[in-house]
Amino acid sequence: xxxxxxxxxxxxxxxxxxxxxxxxxxxxxxxxxxxxxxxxxxxxxxxxxxxxxxxxxxxxxxxxxxxxxxxxxxxxxxxxxxxxxxxxxxxxxxxxxxxxxxxxxxxxxxxxxxxxxxxxxxxxxxxxxxxxxxxxxxxxxxxxxxxxxxxxxxxxxxxxxxxxxxxxxxxxxxxxxxxxxxxxxxxxxxxxxxxxxxxxxxxxxxxxxxxxxxxxxxxxxxxxxxxxxxxxxxxxxxxxxxxxxxxxxxxxxxxxxxxxxxxxxxxxxxxxxxxx
Numbered sequence: 001x002x003x004x005x006x007x008x009x010x011x012x013x014x015x016x017x018x019x020x021x022x023x024x025x026x027x028x029x030x031x032x033x034x035x036x037x038x039x040x041x042x043x044x045x046x047x048x049x050x051x052x053x054x055x056x057x058x059x060x061x062x063x064x065x066x067x068x069x070x071x072x073x074x075x076x077x078x079x080x081x082x083x084x085x086x087x088x089x090x091x092x093x094x095x096x097x098x099x100x101x102x103x104x105x106x107x108x109x110x111x112x113x114x115x116x117x118x119x120x121x122x123x124x125x126x127x128x129x130x131x132x133x134x135x136x137x138x139x140x141x142x143x144x145x146x147x148x149x150x151x152x153x154x155x156x157x158x159x160x161x162x163x164x165x166x167x168x169x170x171x172x173x174x175x176x177x178x179x180x181x182x183x184x185x186x187x188x189x190x191x192x193x194x195x196x197x198x199x200x201x202x203x204x205x206x207x208x209x210x211x212x213x214x215x216x217x218x219x220x221x222x223x224x225x226x227x228x229x230x231x232x233x234x235x236x237x238x239x240x241x242x243x244x245x246x247x248x249x250x251x252x253x254x255x256x257x258x259x260x261x262x263x264x265x266x267x268x269x270x271x272x273x274x275x276x
Contacts, residue, residue: 037114038137039114039115039116039117039137039138040090040091040092040093040114040115040137041061041062041091041092041115041134041135041136041137042088042089042090042111042114042115042134042135043059043061043067043072043088043089043090043091043132043133043134043135044086044087044088044089044123044127044132044133044134044135045072045076045087045089045127045131045132045133046083046084046085046086046087046127047076047077047081047082047083047084047085047086047087048083048084049131049132050072050073050076050077050081050087051077051081051082051083052083053073054131055069055072055073055131055132056069056131057069057070057235057254057256058165058235058254059072059132059134061091061134061136062136062137065250065252066164066165066237066252066254067091068198068199068235068237068254070198070199070235071091071094071198071199072089072096074198074199075089075094075095075096075199076089076096076098078098080098081098085098086098086099086104086124086127087099090114094199104124107119107123107124108123111123111135115135115136115137115138116137116138117135117136117137117138119135154185154187154244154246154247155183155184155185156183156244156246156247156248156249157181157182157183157187157189157221157242157243157244157247157249158181158182158183158184158249159179159180159181159182159221159242159249159251160179160180160251161177161178161179161180161251161252161253162176162177162178162179162180163175163176163177163178163253164252164253164254165253165254165256166253166254166255166256167255167256167258168229168255168256168257168258169229169257169258169259169260170229170230170231170232170233170257170258170259170260171228171229171231171260172228172229173227173228173229174210174225174226174227174228174229174255176224176225176226177224177225177226177238177253178222178223178224179191179221179222179223179224179225179240179242179251179253180221180222181220181221181222181242181249181251182219182220182221183219183220183244184219185219185244186218186219187218187219187244187245187246188216188218188219188244188245189216189219189220189221189242189243189244190242190243190245191214191216191221191223191240191241191242192204192240192241192243193205193206193212193223193225193238193239193240193241194239194241195207195236195237195238195239196236196237196239197232197234197235197236198234198235202239206225206238207230207236208230209227209228209230210225210226210227210228210229210230210238211225211226211227212224212225212226213226221242223240225238225253229255229257230257232257233257233258233259234256234257235254235255235256235257236254236255236256236257237252237253237254237255238252238253238254238255239251239252240252
């Protein structure tokens with residue numbers, strides 16, 4: 001006896017196709033607010049600053065945080081860059097973009113999304129009489145606790161560097177670098193040194209033959225770096241991370257190491273006073 005439904009009739013097939021197309025189409029997406037990048041600073045400059053090497057050796061992109069201009073030079077200077085090219089540099093990822101003319105209209109909105117704060121209205125006009133513009137990152141707003149809850153607060157450590165910038169010939173003695181930190185709560189402070197040469201990865205400790213010594217009391221910390229400049233020429237960032245167990249303070253001193261018998265060409269271009 002022949003089967004009752006050997007083949008689906010055209011009307012049945014049409015019904016199946018319509019049923020499948022009416023099913024909800026699911027798209028995998030991140031929940032709102034999850035995975036969003038934290039605010040970060042932005043450096044804006046025109047191509048002529050790199051082509052003509054007008055930038056200072058180091059730029060202060062945030063209070064106590066410096067960036068070697070050679071890092072921007074390495075990331076941004078490309079064959080397509082002209083004097084009037086608008087460049088956007090992201091210090092955290094050390095990425096650089098050339099903003100094309102068609103994209104400049106939406107640049108304020110994009111900068112707002114990156115930094116978390118509104119840029120100045122005369123953004124591009126300000127670059128005509130300044131070597132660069134730095135847009136700092138907004139401080140993230142901490143969520144409020146449960147109503148009626150009295151939570152303990154922590155005062156983050158504060159500090160300064162006694163010698164922020166200096167330039168020395170390779171092998172010559174450096175001016176002593178003092179790092180000072182205090183904590184209003186009287187918490188014990190820990191200290192960890194790291195260093196970075198140019199755009200190389202950050203390395204633990206200090207480059208030899210530099211050495212450090214630290215003394216601490218409850219709520220206070222002082223570290224001193226002494227020795228001779230390393231033999232390899234280049235820009236060095238000597239960084240000290242201070243922590244009270246809940247908050248971190250980063251202190252940075254910049255050391256420009258010049259080759260033997262070479263001139264200290266950047267000593268008069270620092271944004272801050274150089275050490276003796």
